[in-house]
Structure formats: C-alpha cells, structure tokens
Amino acid sequence: MRPPGVVDQRFESLYLFAACRPGTDETFALALPRVNADAMTIFLAHFAHQLEPGVHAVLVLDQAGWHDARALHVPETITLLPLPPASPALNPVERVWLYLRERYLSHRMLDDYEAVLDAVCRAWNRLLDETGRLTTLTAYPYLTASAIP
Template sequence: MQTIAAEHPGACIQLWCQDEARFGQKGRTTRVWYERGVRPPGIVDQRYKSLYLFAACRPGTDDVFALALPRADAGTMEVFLEHFARQLAPGVHAVLILDQAGWHDERALHVPATITLLPLPSASPQLNPVERVWLYLRERYLSHRVLDHYGAVLEAVCRAWNKLVDEKGRLTTLTAYPYLIASEIP
C-alpha cells in the first residue's frame, strides 16, 4: 500500500473489493421449513439464459457499485472498470482487490488511472467479502424461483440488488473483514 500511496501523492486511497457472479433462469435451492420426514416440492428448470453481476464494495461500509452485464470477459471487465472509475469522487484512487479470473489480467485490460488492481492469491475466494454478498443475494432474494427469459433474470437480479442496498448496514456487516478494515489508509 505504501507504494501505491507514493505513486499517487495527494490522492485519497480507498480499498475496494470486486467480484462477479452468474445469475440465471435456474434458481438455486436453499433450506426451507417443511413437515418433518417429507421432502418439500421444488421447481427445477433446464434453461440456461444468464447474466453476470459485477460488483465492487468498500469493506466495512455500505459503499457499493454494480453493473449487470451479459457475459464475463475482458471486454465487460473494461466496461465495469470504466463505469466504476467514473463514480469515484474527485481525488480518490481505488485499490481494487479481485480474484485471478482470466479476464482480470491487467496486461489485457485498459485500467483507468484512478484504479490499481490488486489480485488475491490463487484459489482463495474466502478472502473476498463480495463472495458473502453473492451468498446473501442468492439465499435471501433469488432462491426457489424460475425465471422465464433474460429480461426476467435482469429484473430479478436488479430488484434483489436494490433491496440489498436499501438494507442499511447489511453490506457493512457482510463486508467487514478484519484484515481489510485494519488496512484502510486515511
């Protein structure tokens, strides 16, 4: 972090975490209350229309940014980074922690000057608080449902995201990883 601060003198450095998740027509099942010894009926769908929700959050705060995009690749990652950079306050430089997905390779991306990518170690999703956000969205708002078409998937995901954002303090508790909060630079 000291190197980043030295490269961007006078900038307020903020730590953000980024990830993307696939959401589709086939809803996931979760545990539900039901009569003991009887399996509850469930709906299953074999269709495959889906979208990706790209999101970034500031650990330990309710500050988030998200875009729903049709696929996950270097092109859509660049779109996300461009829009994310635009929403940053003037004078802010974001250090964006992310996994090592193929489309996160800094050499293949045009990364805006106000963002520095910081990859997590390989195979360590438990270090990224956005993973907890996906789990919460799926279990709380997007489970046990079948969606008819791409537009319905988009509407359901956006509605779920907006409900999550409206829950004051929920993102703060989901993303407050002690190792990230302690490293915030004022």
C-alpha cells in the same frame, strides 16, 4: 435421490459486477450479459467514472481470467490487487454474492433474460435497502484495519 420437482431446462445468464468499500455501505454495481475481459473493462470504466475527483480505488479480486490486468484497460484511478489462487474466503464480495443467492435469488424460475435482469436488480436494491448489511458482509479485518478514511 432427489425429490421430484419442476425442472427448467432453459438457461439465461446475467453477471453482476460489483465493487464494495469494505466495512461500509458504499458500493457500485453493473449488470452485464457476459463475463469476459471486455465486460470487466466496461465495469472498470463505469466504476472509475463515478469516483470522486482525487480518489484512487484498490480493487481486491480473485484471479479469474477476466480479471487479468494484461487483458484489461485499467483506468489510472484504479489499482487491481489480485488475491492468492484458490482463496475466495479473502474476497469480501464473495459473501455478498452468497447472501444475494441465499436470500433473494435461489429456487426461482424466471421466464427470460429480462426477468433475470429484473430479479437481480431487485435483489441488489433490496440489499442496498438493508442499512448496514453491506457493512457487515464486507468488514474483513485485514481490509478495514488498514483502510484510509
């Protein structure tokens, strides 16, 4: 039996797309109102734009429908590396999402989309202010052992 409490029946969504360099605090994120191939293409374009000249990024991602390279425009400076099906434990960014939800975003009632956007941005910036936190959340040995400096 659930304990009695305030229930909010409204529903507003916001999606935080992020790329984290494993074992470092280097990251890039973009908040978008939808999650689909078009939104992923927008994220990839913005991510590629912020890469230093001569840098090529490999993004490890799950096999969500909006991650399918056939439906995306993938910049030449990015390679998508899909994980095996049903293997979220291999994806370092999953630990980042869990940390954000547990630490900053759970058990909250927000008024509208703008409030959701503000809460997510505040949570992301607070995470970035925790020096070393992304390093520990994303330091998967299978990725950091083979990382090229």
